[in-house]
Amino acid sequence: MACSRCGRASAVNCEKCAEGLEQNGEPSQILYCGRQCLEADKKAHASDCGLRIDRLQLFRAGKLVQDAFLQSREQPFDLCIESVKKNGHRLIMKEPKVYKKNGPIYFEFPNEMFDNERDKKAMLTWMTCSDGLAQMFNLLEAAVQGLFTKASEVCLQLRAELARIDDGSNWRLRWSNGG
Ligand SMILES: [Zn+2]
Numbered sequence: 001m002a003c004s005r006c007g008r009a010s011a012v013n014c015e016k017c018a019e020g021l022e023q024n025g026e027p028s029q030i031l032y033c034g035r036q037c038l039e040a041d042k043k044a045h046a047s048d049c050g051l052r053i054d055r056l057q058l059f060r061a062g063k064l065v066q067d068a069f070l071q072s073r074e075q076p077f078d079l080c081i082e083s084v085k086k087n088g089h090r091l092i093m094k095e096p097k098v099y100k101k102n103g104p105i106y107f108e109f110p111n112e113m114f115d116n117e118r119d120k121k122a123m124l125t126w127m128t129c130s131d132g133l134a135q136m137f138n139l140l141e142a143a144v145q146g147l148f149t150k151a152s153e154v155c156l157q158l159r160a161e162l163a164r165i166d167d168g169s170n171w172r173l174r175w176s177n178g179g
C-alpha cells in the first residue's frame, strides 16, 4: 500500500483511525511511509480521521438494529410456510392452501427450509409492518445519538426477490432484486 501523502511504500498507519472504517465498511487504511509524513498530514487528515471513527460507531449501530429487527421478526413469526423453493434470484414461498381452523397465531420459523443466512434474512424482512420499522428507527436514533444531529431515513432493501404463491389461486407478489 502507498503512503497517503507522498505515495511511497507505507510503513506506519494513523493509529487514531486504524480501528475506523472506510465508506464501504472495510477497515480504515490511512498509511504513511513514516512518521514524517504522518505528522505532516495530521491537520489535513484530522476531520477525515474523526469520520472514520464515527463510521465505526454507525456500522455497529446498524448491525445492532438489524439484529434486533431480525430477532423481533423471528421470535413471533406469524406466517405459516409450507415450503420455500429457489428459482434463480427468487425465493418462492408457498403457504398452505387451507389454514387450520383455530391453529396457532405464531409459527416456528422454518430454519430448515433455508440453506443460507441471506435467504433467511430476505424472508424475515418480508411483509414488515410499519410499526416494526418505526421501532427500529427509534432504536437507531438512540444508538447513534450524539453522532449525528438527525437521523432522517432508514433504508431497507430486500436482498433477494421473493414471490409468494397461494397454491392453486392466481395471485402473486414479486419484489425486485436489491442486488
Ligand atoms: Zn510519505
Ligand SMILES: [Zn+2]
Binding pocket: 014, 015, 016, 017, 018, 030, 045, 048, 049, 050
Ligand atoms: Zn486517522
